[in-house]
Amino acid sequence: MRIAVFSTYTYDEAYLNRFNTGHELTFFVLPLNEQTAALTKDFDAICIFVNDTVNKDVLAILHENGVRLVVLRCAGFNNVDIAAATTLGIPVLRVPAYSPEAVAEHAMALILTLNRKTHKAYNRVREGNFSLEKLMGFNLHQRKVAVIGTGNIGRAFCNILRGFGCKISAFDIYPDQELAAAGVTYGSLEETLADADIVSLHCPLMDSTHQMINADSLKLFKKGAMLINTSRGGLINTMDVIAALKHGQLGYLGLDVYEQEGKLFFQDYSEDVIQDEMILRLISFPNVLITSHQGFFTQEAMEQIATTTFRNIDAFASKADLHNQVVIG
Incomplete structure (x- = not known):
């Protein structure tokens, strides 16, 4: 799958590249929001973090651009409009626990x-x-x-x-x-x-x-x-x-x-x-x-985030059960 990875830094690239299970990754330092959503054209999925914005307007652009999956490399999902994603048929997968x-x-x-x-x-x-x-x-x-x-x-x-x-x-x-x-x-x-x-x-x-x-x-x-x-x-x-x-x-x-x-x-x-x-x-x-949101920032946590992220992507690609999907209610 072609995946656009937003809000990335050197440590994100290092761990995602290391544990990649065969997908084509494109890294963007920019956060995902209404202004940057156009960058998702022709990608199958997006991979986001805590400060990316995936509201109703962003999701509409993603859907129009052909994005079929939203993958969070974190546990929290308050920055994603789950109801709007569900309406558009775009699954949202997260990393529920990492160290x-x-x-x-x-x-x-x-x-x-x-x-x-x-x-x-x-x-x-x-x-x-x-x-x-x-x-x-x-x-x-x-x-x-x-x-x-x-x-x-x-x-x-x-x-x-x-x-x-x-x-x-x-x-x-x-x-x-x-x-x-x-x-x-x-x-x-x-x-x-x-x-x-x-x-x-x-x-x-x-x-x-x-x-x-x-x-x-x-x-x-x-x-x-x-x-x-x-x-x-x-x-x-x-x-x-x-x-x-x-x-x-x-x-x-x-x-x-x-x-x-x-x-x-x-x-x-x-x-x-x-x-x-x-x-x-x-x-x-x-x-x-x-401190600036560094509580998660250990070697063990980064490894677990990367491996779970690709496990989520692989499950979607192979039409397997999406155990880490965020659902309404």
Whole structure:
């Protein structure tokens, strides 16, 4: 099959070429959107990532250009209009799981860095400053951590927390019985957030979870608590979080995702004036740590993404069962 691969970088090309099962790949650095959809003419399929836009208008262009398949090299699919794709008869396949440990470990890295301020210590020592002033952290042992969402990544994160001796409270509409048996306490969202020292988000972005962290839910947080988001930027109302940081209700913030990341992440703007006022405000806080959607970025995860992507493509090409198809409902 002829496949147009969008939003690609050197690491994407390396892993997709390495695990290619015999398809013709054309790589585009550009993201897929209304302006770039014309590039898909004469391709059989497209392969996209988190910041590509496949809405109703884009899908209409894809259909007209002869595209028969949309393949996501990620788990999330909120950037694709599934209903419109279904109407046009274009299957949407995804990678439902790729090294959940990678994202879970990155969430823990954000926690440890924010808490023990190792990023600040690193810069100080390089400048000859060996002072410990304002570097004090807290023990994770016996601290309450609220885990919102205990799917594959949330489960892996809980297992890491158990190794640190944390008290784990969780919220999920489908509680994990194995985690519950291991000592994870499930409750309502309100119960889970109450008195938590750390809140970590691991749930998908849906209508029911959109901006679930907002002015109202932030009032349930323990004053000075830490918030970690390695899931989807839309889970957080950024302006409300900024207000909570400003007034001290929120003590720490670690983000690997951001509401408006599509305009920033994966790009180098070091020589430009960034126009996003919210990200500039967040960067200005000394108790905020932001990474640019790198939680998934390990060798193991990239290998699993590539192999599953081609498994999906091969299944479509051979008219086999599409186990990883995204369906409505």
